[in-house]
Amino acid sequence: MDYIENRGERPGCLFCDRLAQEDGVGNLILHRGGRAFVMLNRYPYSSGHMMVVPIAHRPSIEDLDDDSMRELMQLSSRAVSLLRKAYGAQAFNLGVNIGAPAGAGVVDHVHIHVLPRWSGDTNFMVTTAETRVLPEALADTYLRLRTLWSAASPNPSP
Numbered sequence: 001m002d003y004i005e006n007r008g009e010r011p012g013c014l015f016c017d018r019l020a021q022e023d024g025v026g027n028l029i030l031h032r033g034g035r036a037f038v039m040l041n042r043y044p045y046s047s048g049h050m051m052v053v054p055i056a057h058r059p060s061i062e063d064l065d066d067d068s069m070r071e072l073m074q075l076s077s078r079a080v081s082l083l084r085k086a087y088g089a090q091a092f093n094l095g096v097n098i099g100a101p102a103g104a105g106v107v108d109h110v111h112i113h114v115l116p117r118w119s120g121d122t123n124f125m126v127t128t129a130e131t132r133v134l135p136e137a138l139a140d141t142y143l144r145l146r147t148l149w150s151a152a153s154p155n156p157s158p
């Protein structure tokens, strides 16, 4: 109970707002765990670009408790496995931008980007946001990954 009361949900925060919505193509949440959740990035660098986010509204990893950090890494690991399976991803970038000068889009709610990579995609990655061309519509990506995520995790709670 303490945890729920103290999680510091903030209206107006992109992640907290998504958490308050019903899961689906609207909020792009693929999976909810006890301390963290997984969602698709609405402006992906490539199909399957996920974000793993603590439920607690905190600006930095150093503000998170151990259970949240453990779950963030566990879900990141599962995201990697799923992206190998779903998209044949050959490599990954996992990244956390902490603070505006580091490029954080949502400064107050830390999150881990999980970005699938393939041989030869380097040029694609460095193109600017305006010219991103995605081979698959976001809704299709969402439904595909949501199905896989449900199949991979029969809701294991401690």
Ligand SMILES: [Zn+2]
Pocket (backbone or CB within 6 Å): 009, 010, 013, 014, 015, 016, 017, 056, 057, 058, 108, 109
């Ligand atoms: Zn938040």
